[in-house]
Amino acid sequence: MMNLACIPNMVGAHLGGWRHPEAFENSVMNLQAFVEMVQIAERGTLDAVFLADGNGVRDMDRPALFAANFPSARPAMFEPTTLLSAVAMVTQRIGLVATATSTFDEPWMVARRFASMDHISGGRAGWNLVTASNADDALNFNHGEPVGREQRYARAQEFYEVVVKLWDSWAPDAFVQDKASGRYLDPTRVGPIDHQGEHFQVKGPLSLPPTPQGRPVVFMAGQSIPGMELAARYADAMFGAGSTKADCIAAYADIKGRMAKYGRTPDQMKILPGVSVYVGQTAEDAERLYETLQGLISPALGVHYLSKQVERDLEDLDLDGPLPADLASETVGGSSLRRYIIDMARRDNLTIRQTYERVLPAIGGPVFKGTASQVADEMEDWYTSKAADGFTIMAPIQPRGLRDFVDLVVPELRRRGLFRKAYETTTLRGHLGLAEPPSQWTQPAPAQRGAA
């Protein structure tokens, strides 16, 4: 079975998405609109909603782009764990994945928020571990300058290890709550973690017992080498692995191939590339939707957007000429999206206009466009070709895009036996087909901490 998550971005995944007549009228701090999307996703028995996030307002130095609000700018967002805790109250089964950064947060705080969310949601919480690729976020956290990639990933690895130890602080049966004897808890069923590392010193234990799914599911998204290594070592699921089917097949094999050296089997991690879906009752409908959205972006805005993604001012260049020849795809600290765009433009000999027109519909990711059957064909092809274990669906317009996916594509996937007809488990870990993680308390460990 395929796994499907979706990104409930209220402005849609296309830069022109929020302007479409069928888009939400108000997508700023609108809980009701957000709930509507998650309930649509739950109706489609999707595994999870996945909330990308950052900790800074981006592109204030590019007023035209800033004013247009491109989909990953996120100038006004709920804090994700509070949002999804609220949403847990109006949903029953769907997984809830929130982003938190290991670069500017503390392991104790992250362990606590996500464990709390897992208890609140009855085992549906996921943590998308990011190191924060938007350099300027650092300026909101006492750093004078961006934090380098190597430093971010070294910290991320230790951060993850501390969080997992904290999640395993208590035995599941520690809280006996025996009114007769007055023993609320068993002091032998908990211990400090006493972590003394290079980046963190954390005593523990966490002030929360193990969570309904053992511990929250951990997502990652990194496509750099250190990012892939970290995912191969620790991630339960991964967002994105490439932008074309060939890329994804290569990345899938690459990342899963790295798992063995960490003692893991390939099925212990699900790879769910992000795809933008433009679906219609007919192929013409899908095409029309696509064209309408492309038409909502002026060339000036398209160039601004591309300038931002490739980190070079392209505004004075010929729209129908190529990207500057000296634009190197590999730069220190550059994003994988940047690399992808530059390589694609060069490979396919694209003009500036053609480049932004390719990038806009899916923020650089793959686009599946057509009838439900055509979209399902592509999904099935990728899935059976080991390009993906499933997908993270990005809808160009919300809530229409997500509704169309659930109403048109999901039934087709179900008919083909590729996707569940109803939820079969109650936890996100269960939906993803992942096993309960090991615990020092339920499995005999050589050195059981704190149980002396």
Place this chain on the structure above:
Amino acid sequence: MMNLLVSGGAIGGHLAGWRHPDSFSSTAMQLDCMVEIATLAEQGGLDAMFLADGNAVRQMDKPALFAANSPSDRPAVFEPVTLFAALSQHTRHLGFVATATTSYEEPFAIARKFASLDHLSGGRAAWNLVTTQYVEDSKNFGREQHFGREERYERARESLDVVRSLWDSWAADAFVQDKSTGQYLDPSRVRLTSHRGTHFAVKGPLNVGRSPQGQPVVFMAGQSEAGKELAAYGADALFGAASGKEEARREYADIKGRMAKYGRDPASLRILPGLAVYVGRTAAEADALFDELQALIPPALAVTYLSKIIGMDVTQAPLDGPLPTGSQGQALGGTAIGRSVLDMAAREGLTVRQSYERILPSMSGNMVKGTPSQVADELEDWYCSEACDGFVLSMPVEPRSLRDFVELIVPELRRRGVRPPSYQGRTLRENLGLTHPADPFSASLHVPAGKSA
């Protein structure tokens, strides 16, 4: 109007509360219990629910006390802001006061989560600013030693300024979302915080739109000199620790008297002492509840608990001898609650046993016991004597005590006209009798960064 908040988690405010037959049978990570408490509080028209918090599991070196789970230990609790986000979906009027520490959290993260909660709840969020008094919390954040008091309060003030400035990042009308022109937001209606201070450097703006209350309400609880000064400077509400009406009157005058030098109106700070309530339909019923709970605490446990509260080991002292007062230095370095217990014991010549019998029912705070009319008399008396603007109520046994309060005392207070018949405001600020801070972008006003209007 008198403000009323309910504090505490599902285990109740008395050390033996969770053992009482009328308490919840299971409370560890039981969301249903918290939903029931919030729902009851809202039925009673209470202004808000208040949750103390910390960032460590306490008393692991005292296994007997640890196993008994005293009300301030919190070994298994929800992270407060996520919990309140969830509870906000089960309620419509009740405010939510969540604790976050300026010692170990970043101003950006604090500003963001409380602004988010304010949006999710439609204007019912409050931040209880603490500097963290339990020193061991530091060990979960890479510090062998907690910050010293002076540094903690300096950080707190700077953090508060930054958080408020971040909350003022966006004009309420910044997000025009004009589909026809493609203008989603107005870049001239947002501002940077650009803070470079001693403890924090934060550029801003916040990535959350202006919240329904303009700014979430800011609570504090400090009773030290530095704490009082910070409250006078920047709190919207204060969880008071004064013990007894006379002390409460002095503190009330003292703290409100400090506000003028910060250009603040005394009415813009609500002072709300903690109060444990033991109510019964008859005085005998209230006494019975009280005695049942006291009887559930063995002396050994009680003495350990007392030792913890006063920050001094008195487990070896004779139960019926005087409470050792320790050195002056020790008392000065302890918590406000610890000092008030030592003062009380010295003043009244209490034994060890008498001391713990006094503090157990109310966690060393104030206590009232009796019929609905007797309890209402006491509340009204404090309120009308300028000892407080209301109370943060501690409920010995949950959910029984809160239910009793709502069914027995709330109607009495309403009859007397000190509580409104129903919620009067749309937001927590309004229900607390506070104004909404002005939008700094509104043309006619100039609000300096970091100050509430």
